[in-house]
Amino acid sequence: MTVTSNRFVGRLITVIGGLLTTLHLVNVVRFETTPVRVLIDGAPILLSIVVAIAGALLARDRLVPNQFVGRLLAWAGAGVLAVSTLGTWLLGSAVIIGIPLVNPFVPMLNVATFGALAGLLVGVYDVRGLERQQSIKRLNRINDTIRIATQEVVNKTDRADLEQAVCDRLSESEPYEGVWIGRYEDGTERVRPAAWAGLDDEYVESITVTIDDSPTGGGAGGRAIKTGEIQCVPDVFADPTMEPWWDLLESRGVQSLAVVPIVHGETVYGFFSIYADRQNVFDEHEQEVLTELGETIGHAVASIEARRRLADHERELARQNERLDAFAGVVSHDLRNPLNVATGHLELAREQRDGDGNGNGERVDENLSQAAEALDRMEDLIQDLLTLSRQGKTVDECRSVPLQPTVDRAWSTIEASEARLRIDGDLGTISCDQKRLRQLLENLFRNSIEHAGPDATVTVRRTSVGFVVEDDGPGIPPEERQTVFEMGYTTNDDGTGFGLNIVRSIADAHGWDVSVGESPEGGARFEFAGVEEADSPVRAA
Template structure:
């Protein structure tokens, strides 16, 4: 009787299940390591393996049943062994189908996610186009990204190249305490070697698929653990060669940011950088427009002065000159000289006021006491006295314009006070003051004294205190008028950069 036991074909076929088993084992190892399918689809592949076993075993049982109906039974035939011999084929079939199914689902999931990302970023880009404020822009981006449910937290940091740090300016999905504790730098310290520091230095997006597997993220591991952060991406905000900062995106699961998603996020970073550049350009243009408006206002004031204040002494001079011609009396020439002197004073003040409109570009540290004494030597009188209250220290300023400021204050005190008026100059917590013991200025008039043309002194030009305010503004200082301890006027200047006192100066 012929049997298959000695048939070489049968011998080869009998080895196939063993080879299939080895293949299934290797495939299983690859799946466990995440080589064939993402970890989230492993369970689905296992179900397909069970289904494959059931399908192949059922098919084999059906075939054996048909064979047994037409072929006589042989004691050498082992139906159980035959049934179990096809299990590796069922497993292999299930694995192949499972891998295909998992990849298909993963691709569909990636497409849906990418579509949501594109839609979110499209809306975010539309929202930032017309934003005119950087803080509003930062908040809008953070809120839009978190509201999409794609990410768990976002914060935007502004890069300060002077101190090499990135300071948070907006966030969403993160606690205020966490945002305040963020410490990211761009130096060689541990806080500068993380993804944030790398993004600033390279200008390229940095993605961290597993924050706990990246040693450079160790300074923030404790914070990430409290927040449940598993992966992140840091996207630089830049335009041309200028890096403004970055936005950092957190996710509560690893391996979130694939290559295509990073490309889209980089495009958003470029869009934000372009928006910031536009905002800064608009701010500069608006400041220029305000400056032009201030200049036009000064021109109108000058025109009013030229047409009115200069015309009055000019008419006086012309009138007394005619009288001198008619009468030959030399006294009339004295009146002409007085009117011309008045015109000269007005012209000097107008020119000074015109020059004070520009901001101070170059500051120098000067010994304040020296500037005060030089100004007094020009504007003071023998009857009046100057008192310096304490150590005035060093002041960062434009020396010439600060002297002009002091000269105008000294003249104002002398013109409105008694002949023996005392003027005091002293330091304050954030600047200095100039006070006198004259009659003072009523509280209701203190805001008006800085207006062009305001004066209560006979023969005053009405420009002196306006020049004082213009010089203070040009330095970035604020000036206020209060009553002095002696009942006179006290002008206080704040936001002044006062360095070491004279005794500490070298």
């Protein structure tokens, strides 16, 4: 407890008032004999009682704010000194002119009591006036700060830029010592610092605020996220819920803080936390203004997120339109050729079958076989087209998927009894859309069998950044590795040219990078990077 705190000074004044009351009572009992004199000299008892009451109110923070207690104490001392000086001069003058003084202690005690009370009253009046002036200045400061911050909110189109601009503006306002913004995503248990000003990087990165029932989730930050309401802490070291951060706050000299949620409707995007180097900074009006700023920032973040989603949707539509254009070309050319072949051979079969029937059975079977092959190719093209069109969409849901069971299921669809699948090490789990991953693997496996032969060995292994699928076939020449993912690219007369394009589309939808290289056996090597590891895998489907 400091010597300038309301509690200490209030108790001191209460003790002085009690002491004065006791002395006046003793004086009345010992020296007064007539009722009139008892009444006259007993009046200071009431004054000393008022002094004691004023001290008690001050100790309970009900008289003046803590930052003005030193000024109030100075006024009380000045009152005692001024009135006592006047009393001393009057008593000295009385002695000089020959007026006898029976007991000079009594009038001096009365004078001191009156001076103390007068000083307190003047001090309270002065402090209240000063407080009003400072309140007006603070309101002007708050309004200017909010106005400038609001302008930044309106002008920014990037969330990171918006958050940093708000921190910069708020930190320039006295008495804010530092500001930081934490982002929160629904379903997560931790607030992530996103921007700050007036605070060093190491300090902010060491802050832990969670949204759970742990000690780091019960502070002002956790409450702001859970309730969506501003949380003010007038004295951080008097609030037990702030104990997990006491050492950090003490290192920065923080005495009070306010945590303002960034909200829009029912959505909480995070909060901004404001530090002050003295207690009781955030009054009711300031809290209202800061709450309004939090809502304004929340509206801006919602708008930015909506624009981002719209841009993503527009890009997705553009990609789908590109695929539709490609499909139109395929339908008009690639599907028409095998259809014409099938139609021609069927016509020949009909003509020959309708002939004389002598020696034409073998030729009929041959024509029908060629027609069947053409129709099978059409089926392959149609199936690949359907698969490719689905990859124009984003993945449905990324979950924790065990890689090896998914690899086994994909391999089971390959019609090559002599081919061999080799799993090199533990494949672990990854975060992905399981159905899309299986389609990716099926296309890679079919590509390996088509180019490496029906007795190929296909290897799957994990890497530090993702996973690899490679074979022991002839490989892909370096000059062609940039074009193998293009739609329609194939070196196999029976291939559709869509398989590797499907692979790249699925990888892109997951945010993975896919590259082509050479396997240790000289075959093709497809490496996928940027694949996130995951825990708690689901059962492979």
